[in-house]
Each structure stands twice: as C-alpha cells, then as structure tokens.
Amino acid sequence: MKIGPDSSRQTRISTATPDQIAIRGYDLCEELIGKISFTEHTWLLVTGTMPTEPQRRALDAALVAIAEHGLVPSVQAARITYAAAPEAVQGAVAAGLLGCGSVILGAAESSGVFLAECLDRGGDREAVKAVLAEKRANKQAIPGYGHPYHKAHDPRTSTLMRVAREIGVYGRYFQVAQLIEEVIPETHGRSLVLNVSGAIPALLLDAGYPLLAMKGVPILARTASLIAHILEERQNPIGFALTEAGGQSISYAGDLPANFVPLQEAGE
Numbered sequence: 001m002k003i004g005p006d007s008s009r010q011t012r013i014s015t016a017t018p019d020q021i022a023i024r025g026y027d028l029c030e031e032l033i034g035k036i037s038f039t040e041h042t043w044l045l046v047t048g049t050m051p052t053e054p055q056r057r058a059l060d061a062a063l064v065a066i067a068e069h070g071l072v073p074s075v076q077a078a079r080i081t082y083a084a085a086p087e088a089v090q091g092a093v094a095a096g097l098l099g100c101g102s103v104i105l106g107a108a109e110s111s112g113v114f115l116a117e118c119l120d121r122g123g124d125r126e127a128v129k130a131v132l133a134e135k136r137a138n139k140q141a142i143p144g145y146g147h148p149y150h151k152a153h154d155p156r157t158s159t160l161m162r163v164a165r166e167i168g169v170y171g172r173y174f175q176v177a178q179l180i181e182e183v184i185p186e187t188h189g190r191s192l193v194l195n196v197s198g199a200i201p202a203l204l205l206d207a208g209y210p211l212l213a214m215k216g217v218p219i220l221a222r223t224a225s226l227i228a229h230i231l232e233e234r235q236n237p238i239g240f241a242l243t244e245a246g247g248q249s250i251s252y253a254g255d256l257p258a259n260f261v262p263l264q265e266a267g268e
C-alpha cells in the first residue's frame with residue numbers, strides 16, 4: 001500500500017564512507033571540526049551554505065536570546081520529568097521541548113508567518129491594519145506581540161534590533177515588525193509590545209534564514225537551557241517541590257463523598 005507523496009528518495013545533507021564523512025559538500029573532519037562554530041554548522045546544515053559573518057552573528061544572537069528565561073513551563077516539565085525518571089535525561093529534555101507551541105517558546109514560527117503575510121500584502125500601514133483587523137475579527141492572537149512579564153518593553157527586542165543594525169541586516173521584516181507595534185493600538189485599542197518571539201524572526205528573516213526552519217531556533221536554543229536545568233536538578237533537586245507547589249496552589253472544586261473531610265477541617 002502506497003503512503004505519502006512521491007519523492008526522489010534522496011538527501012542533500014550528508015553521506016559517509018568508512019573513511020570520510022561529507023556534510024553539505026564539506027569534509028567533516030578536514031574542513032569543519034575545529035574550524036567552524038556550532039552556530040555556523042547549524043546554518044550550514046539548515047540552509048546548505050556556510051553563513052556570512054552577519055548571518056552567523058544573527059543566528060548566534062537569536063539562540064542566546066531565547067535559550068533561558070527561568071522556571072518557564074518547558075523547564076518545569078523537564079525538571080519534574082527528570083525527578084520522576086532520573087534514568088532518562090533524554091526523556092526530560094524531550095518533555096521540555098514538547099511544550100514548544102504557539103503560546104510559549106514556539107511563537108517565533110507563527111510570528112514569522114505573520115510578518116511575511118503583512119509584507120506579502122504590501123507591508124505599508126494600510127496592509128498592516130487590514131491584517132490586524134482580520135485577526136481581531138477572527139479572535140486570533142497577534143503572534144510575537146505582548147508579554148505577560150515584560151509588559152511595557154521586552155529588553156531582548158531592543159538588543160536584537162541593535163544587533164541587526166550593527167551587523168547590517170536590519171531590513172523590511174524588522175521595519176514591518178515595528179510598524180505593527182505602532183498600528184496595534186488603532187485596531188485593538190491597546191498597546192502590545194514586540195516581544196522576543198517576534199524580534200527573532202524579524203532578525204533572522206532579514207538575515208536570510210529560511211522561514212520553514214524558524215521553529216527550530218527556539219527548540220535548539222532551549223535544549224541547551226534544559227540540559228543546564230537537568231544538571232542542576234541532579235545537584236539540587238526541586239522537581240518534586242515544583243509538583244508540591246502546584247498541588248498547594250490549586251484548590252479542588254468538584255463534588256465530594258458525604259463522609260469526606262477536607263484536610264483543613266481535619267486539622268492537618
């Protein structure tokens with residue numbers, strides 16, 4: 001039974017013999033190991049070309065910006081999973097990455113799509129207003145804007161914008177991203193700041209990074225952070241404390257058996 005579309009049954013990423021390994025046309029041992037950075041290697045793997053210095057710096061800045069942000073849901077999931085299954089570091093990392101979605105961590109992809117849509121529609125004020133009005137009419141969130149903690153200003157955004165200007169890649173994606181921030185109050189009646197998940201695709205798309213690979217950037221960056229948190233969990237466990245704190249902060253509101261005595265009433 002045939003499943004899936006026809007394909008060429010080929011890959012252009014890597015191949016190997018017993019004596020050599022070729023990656024994107026380069027000899028791994030002779031041309032890459034010890035000679036390029038992991039950021040450069042990531043760009044090469046994803047795009048098939050070696051990055052320019054501005055492209056390397058853009059990807060490097062994005063990875064550093066999104067890697068760590070405290071005990072966010074992905075980190076808590078990883079630490080709690082490791083506490084329950086300390087034999088499976090890879091499972092704890094995977095648990096953290098599974099929460100990379102449209103609300104937290106994974107919004108760089110949807111934000112990049114949103115920026116591209118605004119540019120495809122013309123990229124001017126009227127085009128942005130039209131796209132925003134459609135989102136409001138459909139009760140859709142604006143990806144890459146607003147932050148529950150950095151309400152007035154996401155400090156990472158201005159830093160990434162400064163980097164974009166310094167390395168000479170500040171262009172139409174960052175321009176439309178700033179225009180959107182200006183127009184939001186007109187269509188939604190309130191201000192929403194450009195957050196890091198909106199600034200990252202603006203920076204990378206201006207630098208030539210492919211939109212289809214955008215979600216991989218926060219996934220790759222957060223993996224490093226999750227490894228750090230799991231190491232700390234091994235040295236200073238707080239996973240079960242996070243679980244206990246969750247239980248204490250959530251009250252039960254369902255039905256109870258007639259003879260059930262809550263702990264508070266039982267004096268415990």
